[in-house]
Each structure stands twice: as structure tokens, then as C-alpha cells.
Amino acid sequence: MMRMGGVDDDDKLDAEQAKQVLRRAMRMAAPFKATIAAALGFVALSTLGLLMGPVIVRYGIDSGIDAGDRTVLRNAVFAYVGVVALAYFAARQQYIFVNRAGEGFLRAIRIRVFDHIQKQSLAFFDRYQSGVLISRMTADIESMAELVQWGLLQFIAAVFLIIIALVLMLGLSWQLTIAALLVMPVIIIASRKFQRDSNAAYLEVRERVGQNLAELQEGISGVRVIQAYAQEGEQTRQFVESNRSLYRSHVHSIRVSTWYFGLVEAMGIFASAIAIGIGGWLVERGDVSIGTVVAFILLLALLFEPVQQLSQLYNTVQSSAASLDKLFTILDTRPDVEGGHRELDRHGELVVENVGFRYTNTDASVLRDLTITVADGERLALVGPTGAGKSTVAKLMARLYDPTVGSIAFGGVDLRDATLDSLRHRIVVVPQEGFLFGGSIADNVRIARPDASDAELRDALDAIGALERFDSFEEGIDTEVRERGSRLSAGERQLVSLARAALVDPAVLVLDEATSSLDPGTEAIVEAALDRLMTGRTTIVVAHRLSTIRNADRIAVIDGGELVELGTHDELVGLGGRYGALASAWEASLPTL
Numbered sequence: 001m002m003r004m005g006g007v008d009d010d011d012k013l014d015a016e017q018a019k020q021v022l023r024r025a026m027r028m029a030a031p032f033k034a035t036i037a038a039a040l041g042f043v044a045l046s047t048l049g050l051l052m053g054p055v056i057v058r059y060g061i062d063s064g065i066d067a068g069d070r071t072v073l074r075n076a077v078f079a080y081v082g083v084v085a086l087a088y089f090a091a092r093q094q095y096i097f098v099n100r101a102g103e104g105f106l107r108a109i110r111i112r113v114f115d116h117i118q119k120q121s122l123a124f125f126d127r128y129q130s131g132v133l134i135s136r137m138t139a140d141i142e143s144m145a146e147l148v149q150w151g152l153l154q155f156i157a158a159v160f161l162i163i164i165a166l167v168l169m170l171g172l173s174w175q176l177t178i179a180a181l182l183v184m185p186v187i188i189i190a191s192r193k194f195q196r197d198s199n200a201a202y203l204e205v206r207e208r209v210g211q212n213l214a215e216l217q218e219g220i221s222g223v224r225v226i227q228a229y230a231q232e233g234e235q236t237r238q239f240v241e242s243n244r245s246l247y248r249s250h251v252h253s254i255r256v257s258t259w260y261f262g263l264v265e266a267m268g269i270f271a272s273a274i275a276i277g278i279g280g281w282l283v284e285r286g287d288v289s290i291g292t293v294v295a296f297i298l299l300l301a302l303l304f305e306p307v308q309q310l311s312q313l314y315n316t317v318q319s320s321a322a323s324l325d326k327l328f329t330i331l332d333t334r335p336d337v338e339g340g341h342r343e344l345d346r347h348g349e350l351v352v353e354n355v356g357f358r359y360t361n362t363d364a365s366v367l368r369d370l371t372i373t374v375a376d377g378e379r380l381a382l383v384g385p386t387g388a389g390k391s392t393v394a395k396l397m398a399r400l401y402d403p404t405v406g407s408i409a410f411g412g413v414d415l416r417d418a419t420l421d422s423l424r425h426r427i428v429v430v431p432q433e434g435f436l437f438g439g440s441i442a443d444n445v446r447i448a449r450p451d452a453s454d455a456e457l458r459d460a461l462d463a464i465g466a467l468e469r470f471d472s473f474e475e476g477i478d479t480e481v482r483e484r485g486s487r488l489s490a491g492e493r494q495l496v497s498l499a500r501a502a503l504v505d506p507a508v509l510v511l512d513e514a515t516s517s518l519d520p521g522t523e524a525i526v527e528a529a530l531d532r533l534m535t536g537r538t539t540i541v542v543a544h545r546l547s548t549i550r551n552a553d554r555i556a557v558i559d560g561g562e563l564v565e566l567g568t569h570d571e572l573v574g575l576g577g578r579y580g581a582l583a584s585a586w587e588a589s590l591p592t593l
């Protein structure tokens with residue numbers, strides 16, 4: 001199965017890059033300042049609450065139990081309960097605020113990336129496959145979510161807790177602190193090793209998840225083809241295989257963490273043991289109180305969890321920075337088709353001058369030195385063998401791409417100087433396969449011009465002779481088309497696509513005739529609709545049907561990216577060249593036309 005190209009590239013950034021990316025993310029988070037500040041306030045409060053516990057215990061033991069003072073003991077108990085309640089309340093608030101800020105940030109970035117993708121020209125989509133873009137919007141945003149929802153909070157809470165706990169411990173007894181921290185070198189070395197190993201394990205898991213996602217996507221969207229060739233078994237076998245590696249990499253990453261967490265846990269117990277041993281000796285000597293030793297051990301227990309969290313966080317930050325970097329790369333791509341300031345007239349010649357073109361993702365030039373002038377109201381057919389560059393010419397004429405060299409102008413205005421709005425209203429391209437969105441037939445036609453009234457919508461359908469047909473459906477033009485138009489026949493789908501163009505009422509119509517042929521009855525209906533749509537407009541049609549070619553005013557024969565013949569049907573047949581040969585082949589195979 002094909003790999004989803006580019007999903008897992010540069011998952012690692014160097015420290016400098018990561019810093020820059022995170023700084024930029026901070027700037028983007030500026031609107032959530034107030035919420036973040038509130039979250040931080042509650043983080044501080046809940047951490048303080050947590051740390052107050054041992055201090056109160058010490059007071060209860062030394063001044064209450066040891067001194068035999070019931071009132072003190074009772075006060076200590078109440079204070080302890082109060083502090084626990086406070087910590088609970090603050091912890092709850094801190095999660096609410098952190099998630100509010102985090103989700104807000106994610107929503108903002110999701111919308112920004114989506115909006116940016118929508119504005120890109122087709123060249124952008126040649127570079128990024130839809131699978132890659134979808135994984136940016138899902139997996140990469142997901143991996144950032146970990147950081148913005150938990151990571152930052154944990155980091156701040158952990159650092160805060162470690163510092164205050166250490167200060168308190170030093171205040172209780174510097175001798176005990178030094179003794180307990182003897183385990184620190186072991187923890188530092190283990191943490192470094194853990195960061196390295198777990199980062200590798202984490203990247204591996206991510207890679208496998210991406211692969212699994214790609215398999216899943218292809219298996220579902222390609223299910224018709226898969227079933228047609230009875231390949232379900234093979235697909236499932238591949239999916240089983242990909243899940244096996246996913247499972248293995250997960251298990252491996254769990255091994256890495258349990259080893260480390262186990263060690264840190266053991267070190268924590270070891271440190272407590274030291275503290276108890278040395279603490280007991282210090283109590284015996286009368287240097288410290290029992291309450292101090294107990295409080296110290298409770299603080300020690302609080303200290304080790306944040307240490308573990310900090311080690312884990314390293315990975316989260318790494319992978320989030322990598323994900324952010326990828327999203328920023330998309331955000332930094334400027335749309336290469338941008339509008340100018342001139343309005344296009346309703347009438348004019350479409351002039352293609354010395355145009356050469358190369359798709360950005362390939363080296364070979366697809367068109368070379370192409371020059372054609374299409375008169376106002378003329379019908380021009382583009383013909384030629386498959387891969388000749390006909391669709392490419394059509395896309396250039398509607399400025400879905402810009403020519404690499406040369407220029408295309410309508411009514412004397414270079415298409416690059418026209419506003420995008422007037423460009424999309426004057427020149428409309430009807431693609432080979434029109435895409436249908438979820439919604440009704442009416443919704444799908446209206447996509448071309450959302451402000452159209454119901455009457456205009458019906459007029460557009462009527463103009464191509466499709467209204468009666470759709471009105472005969474039980475729910476008329478409000479019939480749901482379902483995903484990708486599975487409710488409509490191939491011919492009806494094309495009618496919807498043509499009605500979109502009719503609704504815009506453009507000056508120039510660029511048609512890429514569907515290569516798949518319809519059955520004769522439907523074909524006649526679509527052809528009639530096309531004919532009505534073309535009337536009174538300049539039309540450039542990439543023609544595959546002989547009848548369309550015959551009805552054209554002139555025919556341009558394109559081969560290998562060059563214009564090889566141009567003229568009327570009779571002229572070209574008289575020339576006895578490439579078109580002449582094609583025409584006689586058609587005559588021979590289709591005697592009735």
C-alpha cells in the first residue's frame with residue numbers, strides 16, 4: 001500500500017528551531033492571556049495547598065501530640081481538612097481554565113489553517129496530498145493539544161512545586177535535605193537516558209499511527225475498487241500487519257517508561273529510607289523533632305512525581321514543536337494565485353500568448369510556446385491524445401494556475417491583474433468530475449453563488465433543461481445528494497455541475513468534457529444541457545465526443561504540449577494532417593454519427 005508521503009518527515013527539530021516555534025505559538029496565544037493568568041493563579045494556589053499539608057502535620061505532631069495539647073491537634077486537623085478542600089477546588093479551577101485556553105488556542109489555529117488551505121491555488125494541492133493535510137489537521141493538532149492542555153500546566157506546576165518543596169525541606173533540616181538528595185545523580189542520569197529512549201520510541205509510535213491512518217483511509221475510500229477485485233482479504237491482511245507493528249511500538253514505549261518510572265519510584269523510597277534512618281538518628285540526638293522528620297518524608301513523596309512529569313514533558317514539547325512547525329509551514333505558504341485590481345469586462349477576446357507551463361512538483365514542461373486567440377463568443381474545441389496537456393490548457397485559461405512563461409488575457413486584461421472575484425464570475429471552469437457536497441441538489445448548485453435567490457436557482461436549472469427532471473423527484477431540488485452524490489446518477493451529477501456554471505452566467509466557459517461515457521439517453525440530455533449552456537458565450541471545451549468537436553467553430557489539436565493544428569473541421573480535414581487522420585478513424589468507427 002502507498003505511504004502517505006511526508007507525514008512523518010522532520011519530526012525532530014533542533015533546540016533553536018523548537019524555541020522559535022514555541023515563541024511564535026506564544027504570540028498566537030496572546031488573546032488567551034487573561035485565561036492563562038487565571039489558570040496560573042490556581043496552579044499556584046493548588047500547589048501551595050498541597051505543600052501546606054506536611055507543614056500542618058508537623059505542627060500537629062510536635063505541638064499537638066508530642067506536647068499533649070488537644071486544642072492544637074484539633075486545630076491542625078481542621079486546618080488540614082481546609083487545605084485539602086482548597087487544593088481540590090483550586091485544582092478543579094486550574095483544569096477548567098487551562099482547558100479553556102488550550103481549546104481556544106487549538107480552535108483558533110485549526111480555523112486559521114483550514115481557511116488558509118481553502119485559499120490556496122491548485123499548485124498547493126499538487127504539493128500536499130489530501131491525506132497529509134488531513135493528518136496536519138488531526139494528528140498534529142492532537143499532538144499539540146497534549147502540550148497546551150496538560151504540558152504547560154504540568155511544567156509550571158512541577159517547577160513551582162519542586163522549588164517550594166526544596167525551600168521547605170531546607171528550612172526543616174539542611175542535613176536531611178543533603179542526605180535525601182544523594183539519590184539525585186542516579187535520577188539525573190536515568191532521566192537523560194529516558195528522554196533519549198522515549199523520544200525514539202515516541203517517534204516510532206507516531207510513525208506507525210500515521211501509517212495505520214493511511215491504511216485505514218485507503219481501505220475505506222477505496223472499498224469499491226477493493227471489492228470489485230475481491231481484494232478484501234489482502235487489505236485486511238495488510239491492516240493486520242500494520243496494527244501488529246503499531247502494537248509492538250506501543251508495547252516498546254511502555255517498556256521504556258515503566259523502566260524509568262519504576263526506577264524513580266524506587267529512588268523515592270530509597271530517599272525516604274535514608275531520611276527515616278538519618279532522621280531517627282537526628283531525633284535521638286535532639287537535633288530535630290519527630291514532626292519535622294514526618295513532614296520531611298511527606299514532602300519528599302511530593303517531590304518525585306513532578307520529577308517524572310518533567311522528563312515526560314520533554315517529549316511532549318519536542319513533538320508539539322515539530323507539529324507546530326509543520327502547521328506554520330502551511331500557514332507560511334502564500335497562495336501563488338493572488339488577485340489583482342482590475343475588473344474583467346463581459347466581452348472580449350481570450351488571448352493565450354507564448355504560454356509555457358510546468359507543474360511545480362515535476363521538472364518536465366507540460367506546455368511549450370502555446371499561442372491561441374479565442375474570439376468573443378467563439379466555440380473552441382481542444383483535442384489531442386491523452387496526456388497531451390488539454391486539461392492543463394483549460395486550467396490555465398481559468399487561472400487555476402499561472403503560466404510559467406507567457407501570458408493569458410481576457411478583454412485586454414492579463415488574468416493576473418484581474419480581481420479574483422471578477423475572474424471567477426467571468427470565467428468559469430467546469431471540471432471533468434464535478435464534486436458534490438453533502439446537502440440538497442439546490443445547496444450544491446448554490447455553491448457557485450451563495451447569494452442567488454430561489455428564482456435564480458430554478459432559472460439556472462431551467463436554462464440547461466434540468467429543472468423538470470429534478471422537480472420530478474419526490475423532494476424536488478431539495479433532494480439530498482448524500483456523500484459524493486451517491487444518490488444521483490452520473491448524468492444527473494453532471495447536470496448539477498453544469499447548473500452551477502449557469503447560475504454564475506459567465507462570459508467564458510471552460511469545459512473539461514468527462515471522458516467516461518454515459519449511456520446514450522443520458523448522454524443526449526447532458527449534451528442538450530451543454531449546448532444551451534454554451535449558447536452566447538465564449539467556450540473552450542476539452543472535447544472527447546465527436547459531436548462536441550463537430551459543433552465547435554474551430555478545433556485546436558494539441559500534442560506533446562504543443563499546438564500542432566488549428567482551424568475549422570473542414571479546414572483540418574482538408575489539411576490531411578493529425579486531425580484528418582483522427583477524423584477518418586472516427587468516421588470509420590462511428591458510421592452513424
Ligand SMILES: Nc1ncnc2c1ncn2[C@@H]1O[C@H](COP(=O)(O)OP(=O)(O)OP(=O)(O)O)[C@@H](O)[C@H]1O
Nearest residue numbers: 126359361362366385386387388389390391392393
Ligand atoms: N497536477 C499535476 N502535477 C504534475 N503533473 C501533472 C498534473 N496534472 C497533469 N500532469 C501531467 O501533465 C501532462 C498533461 O496532463 P493533462 O491533464 O493536461 O492531459 P490531458 O491532455 O488533459 O489528458 P486526458 O485526455 O487524459 O485528460 C500529463 O503528462 C500529466 O501527467
Ligand SMILES: [Mg+2]
Nearest residue numbers: 390391512542
Ligand atoms: Mg484531461
